[in-house]
Amino acid sequence: MIAHKNFDLTDYNAYRVKSICKNAFFPENEEDLIELYTKKQDYVLIGSGHNIICSKAYYNADFIIFNGNFNKLKVDEIASVIEAEAGATIYEVSNLAQKYALSGAEFFYDIPSSVGGAVVMNAGTKEGETKNILSKVRYLDLADMQVKEKNSEDLELSYRNSLFQKQKDKVILKAWFQLQQGNAEHIKSVMEASKARRWEKQPREYPNCGSVYKRPPGRFVGPMLDELGLKGFRIGGAEVSKKHSGFIVNIGDATGKDILELIKYTKEKVKINFDIDLEVEQRII
Incomplete structure (x- = not known):
């Protein structure tokens, strides 16, 4: 098992948000994992990082990471x-x-x-x-x-x-x-x-974590945000994608706070105009 102190998570979250955790553990097998959880259970567990929002610049926490390991x-x-x-x-x-x-x-x-x-x-x-x-x-x-x-x-x-x-x-x-x-x-x-x-439809040219919201019954998120004129709307380095409004992209040094504030803003606009409570699909850590 590989372990790191003050581990840089930037390349382990698809938004490429700059973030560091106190310790990171990369288990290679079930025995490694059981050994870790036998000691304690309050780890933050992440996989490939394609559906997470790192809300903090620094985590005074230990992470268990499945990325390039435990992958037979x-x-x-x-x-x-x-x-x-x-x-x-x-x-x-x-x-x-x-x-x-x-x-x-x-x-x-x-x-x-x-x-x-x-x-x-x-x-x-x-x-x-x-x-x-x-x-x-x-x-x-x-x-x-x-x-x-x-x-x-x-x-x-x-x-x-x-x-x-x-x-x-x-x-x-x-x-x-x-x-x-x-x-x-x-x-x-x-x-x-x-x-x-x-x-053809998705903004693969910028760091992102896929669809931000679950699709509400009978509606599509992208067209609703387009109708509200939110395509391309930015907060800090986070932007509602110009290619697909259902995505948020990091156009340069976006922080977790930028992404969460943009989510909050778009959710409020959709609630006011469509009376729909959007549910975030991505995991906020």
Whole structure:
């Protein structure tokens, strides 16, 4: 296990907000993780950092990070199953599936997320959701420090939600994805087409953490913000994206405070004009 003091989190959050934590731990296996949580439980746990807002410049706290570690992948060709540790990326899962001509994970290809984060958020697009292919999850239950497994139907998976969001004392270790046999070339073409559609609409040229808000029933966030003239609106270095108003981008040295103030402002405007309470999809730490 690798550990760092006064660790710079800038490259570990997709907004690229400058932030430092007191200590950072990078566990390599379940034993490392159990050792950490046996000592104490008040860690901040992050994965690939693609769905978090660092609200502080300095955290007097210890972080556990799954990013470039705890990321082993295994494929069972006969059963068409991919087994992935929580720190693996779903990009890696989709590429491995394509390599073995396994279909079902194509929508994972261009969603930036760790496996653990994808399960917690039930990550997805209009082309598919994690729950569609998730078969089982292995996790550490901090309530009794036991490693347990649950099938997907017992994980309360719904739109951008899961059991793991409601019960914070459960740490995802591994996930199994049930796929089906397909054609490798066709799978690759679907993946590339999906990526092209997303890059055409999304502001990939600036640091961002994807869609800021959950989609309210019957409405789309971007068009509402466009109607309010908020496209391109800035607070500090944070901007409502000119390319897609449902995104906030860091156009230069944005702080967590800038991002949160911009969220507060846009939420208030939507509430006043549409009587809709926008729900933030991203995790504020």
